[in-house]
Amino acid sequence: MKRFFGFALTLVLLAAPAFASKKAPTVSLPWAVQVGSAQVPAGNYQLAWTGSGSNVQVTLALDGKTVATFAAKAVAGKYSPGVETNKIGGVIVLDTIYLNDVSLVLDSAKHPGQ
Numbered sequence: 651m652k653r654f655f656g657f658a659l660t661l662v663l664l665a666a667p668a669f670a671s672k673k674a675p676t677v678s679l680p681w682a683v684q685v686g687s688a689q690v691p692a693g694n695y696q697l698a699w700t701g702s703g704s705n706v707q708v709t710l711a712l713d714g715k716t717v718a719t720f721a722a723k724a725v726a727g728k729y730s731p732g733v734e735t736n737k738i739g740g741v742i743v744l745d746t747i748y749l750n751d752v753s754l755v756l757d758s759a760k761h762p763g764q
Contacts (some may be wrong), residue, residue, distance in 0.1 A: 674698055675749050677710070683735055683744040685710065686758060688718040690744070697747065699724065699754065708747075708754055721757040722747075729753055 674696040682691045690710060695717065699706040704725065710718045734746040747754040 677731070677733060677747050677749075679733060679744075681742060683733075683742050685718040685744045685756070686720045690718050697749075697754075706754065722754040723757065725753045725755060726751065727753065 676694055676696055678694050679690060679692050682689060684690070693712055695710045695712055696714075697708065697710060699708045699722070701707055701724075704723050706722055706724045708720055708722045709716055729748040729750065729752070731750060732748050733744060734748070735742050736745050737743070743758075745756055
């Protein structure tokens with residue numbers, strides 16, 4: 651019986667996000683950044699991602715139009731919303747997007763120890 655209850659609870663917890671608000675998360679880029687091969691201007695972007703497990707495909711959109719798509723690793727946790735960038739050869743490169751409950755670490759980001 652405990653096993654059934656645990657399974658039912660897990661199923662409810664996994665289904666809960668389906669009933670949550672459908673408002674897309676947003677990210678504010680205070681300056682232009684390089685995302686893969688795309689140069690993304692400063693602005694407020696809608697985020698969407700798909701994938702299974704921690705490997706996701708992320709889309710940045712502005713006014714409903716896709717600006718950049720990239721592979722990332724989703725890491726669950728509690729974060730302060732924002733972005734992490736790195737300057738490479740005079741170009742500001744997007745490394746990580748932080749949302750309240752997940753960080754999206756771009757696959758192209760190079761972090762020591764990972």
